[in-house]
Amino acid sequence: MAENPEKKPSSYAIECGEITKSFGSVVANDHVDFSVKYGEILALLGENGSGKTTLMNMLSGIYHPDSGFINVSGERAVINSPADSIALGIGMIHQHFKLVEAFSALDNIIAGTSGRLKKRSVMRDDISAISGKLGLNVDLNKKIYNMSVSEKQKIGRASCRERV
Numbered sequence: 001m002a003e004n005p006e007k008k009p010s011s012y013a014i015e016c017g018e019i020t021k022s023f024g025s026v027v028a029n030d031h032v033d034f035s036v037k038y039g040e041i042l043a044l045l046g047e048n049g050s051g052k053t054t055l056m057n058m059l060s061g062i063y064h065p066d067s068g069f070i071n072v073s074g075e076r077a078v079i080n081s082p083a084d085s086i087a088l089g090i091g092m093i094h095q096h097f098k099l100v101e102a103f104s105a106l107d108n109i110i111a112g113t114s115g116r117l118k119k120r121s122v123m124r125d126d127i128s129a130i131s132g133k134l135g136l137n138v139d140l141n142k143k144i145y146n147m148s149v150s151e152k153q154k155i156g157r158a159s160c161r162e163r164v
């Protein structure tokens with residue numbers, strides 16, 4: 001979740017209420033309530049198939065709830081796409097990486113930033129600075145297909161920071 005200095009640590013960054021999502025006859029989320037405060041680090045635990053990814057996919061705009069609501073910073077949010085989610089300051093690092101294997105790290109990160117494109121050299125500098133600040137030490141020229149799982153996860157983290 002993006003840092004927002006205007007938000008008090010005690011206020012809710014995200015509130016999901018009564019979220020229900022089915023895939024055919026499988027009810028993946030059944031009236032789920034889930035809230036995160038600003039500055040809070042929360043672990044969502046559950047056995048395989050319990051619906052964790054489905055809930056996160058609704059926050060990141062990949063799926064839409066059948067019913068229920070999502071509030072972001074206390075206001076009702078309409079999240080119909082990943083772009084809507086990013087615009088609300090929600091960054092998602094997916095367990096199953098959503099990276100273009102044949103692209104470099106830099107091109108993968110840039111690919112998610114349409115609509116506010118900067119010069120490539122400026123973006124490279126920005127992304128290098130963000131990566132350095134996070135201690136990620138990523139090789140921006142390296143192709144995804146040559147990367148280990150941990151390197152791919154670093155690209156996900158750098159992308160989130162660049163986008164939200």
Ligand SMILES: Nc1ncnc2c1ncn2[C@@H]1O[C@H](COP(=O)(O)OP(=O)(O)O)[C@@H](O)[C@H]1O
Pocket residue numbers: 023026027028046047048049050051052053054055
């Ligand atoms: N795209 C989908 N199509 C059909 N069923 C799905 C889909 N995504 C998830 N499910 C089902 O929804 C349930 C919850 O899955 P998931 O959210 O991936 O659980 P978790 O992340 O907690 O392991 C499972 O029964 C899973 O098979």
Ligand SMILES: [Mg+2]
Pocket residue numbers: 052053054095
């Ligand atoms: Mg999962």
